Amino acid sequence: MLTLTVLHSLPPFAIGLARDLRVRWALEEAGLPYRVRTVDQAGQQSADYRREQPFGQIPVLQDDGIAIFESGAILLYLGERHPALLPVQARVQARMEATMWMFAALNSVEPHVARLGELLAFHAGEAWAQACRPGLEAMAARRLGEVDAWLAGTDGVDRAYLAGEFSAADILMTTVLRMLDRTGMVDGYPRLAAYKERCIARPAFGRALADHAGQYTKEVADAAI
């Protein structure tokens, strides 16, 4: 049985963004049942949990004695076992295209998007934030434009997904793009906005988001008691 570790509670603004959503979505796409384990703030600091997750973060996925942290590594692990998430190893270029876009979502796009998202969420009113905001916005916009251009395809035919068929790369990229939802920036790129809508319209995403939000809504209520 697969066990997914999520936080015990979340501040309301982080509901829909915490990274267990990525794994829930992948598990739904692959049709894999799982159970949920929660870790609270004290647990995150414990030596036991740090042995599983050295940064004290979520998610962790356990599968019959195997334990994996980092959402990207978890999706790679699931993708190696479920072609719904990653093309089979024999189709080398197709598989690498999906893998490249997994890393691109996490390493070429997320750092810039997350930086801007955090600035707006935590420091919007501070003078230094106002001074550096235009630079961060320009860098995030550049990356959004580059992904948008990729979706146009080299032959002028729109790509429905980053690597041809839907893959784990689209789960990562969509959850990164959603970090900017409150800014409306993605809407400035019609192909990218349509791509994001196409991904979140998948039934698997709907189920994952409902489970994620349902869990945390309850936990937030619990925590407030």
Added chain:
Amino acid sequence: MLTLTVLHSLPPFAIGLARDLRVRWALEEAGLPYRVRTVDQAGQQSADYRREQPFGQIPVLQDDGIAIFESGAILLYLGERHPALLPVQARVQARMEATMWMFAALNSVEPHVARLGELLAFHAGEAWAQACRPGLEAMAARRLGEVDAWLAGTDGVDRAYLAGEFSAADILMTTVLRMLDRTGMVDGYPRLAAYKERCIARPAFGRALADHAGQYTKEVADAAI
């Protein structure tokens, strides 16, 4: 024959940091010969190159009709073929441990380290940079401390490498840590500093750095003519 794409020229501060070094190091560890192709600034903007690398960045690795971008994806591709870089698939937990640390280097550590590194390199004198520097330093320090704690092992015995044996994860983590060389921050964590020294003492790193720096020193000179 493997072909690695690198930039035609680099500003001096980026020599030793540009991400082709990661791939050169991995190729040296695996004992794989390769040739080098350069791309200049105009080339980076071209539609042809953007088809290969949608962000116009380096490195790209070509291998007999397969083309891969993102340094993490390239190391994963090489690791799937060379056990010197990644444990074989049959040893699931060992392989996943190396893979988790590849993602951790790129997604849990690099964003914070790179953010601080860029601030110090490009904006150190600006008032807003001075206002946000303490927060960035604290976050980078937290991540360094967490990796340092991991290297202590759960049984009090130091780990020589992140995932037991040397792996692609150490190439990524070491090249991330080197982004802070001018700050001296890593030296505040004796195990982490010793780990970094152990990694860069590997002959493969020495060869990779010499080839990398040799190429760019010449290219910088060329560009200045």
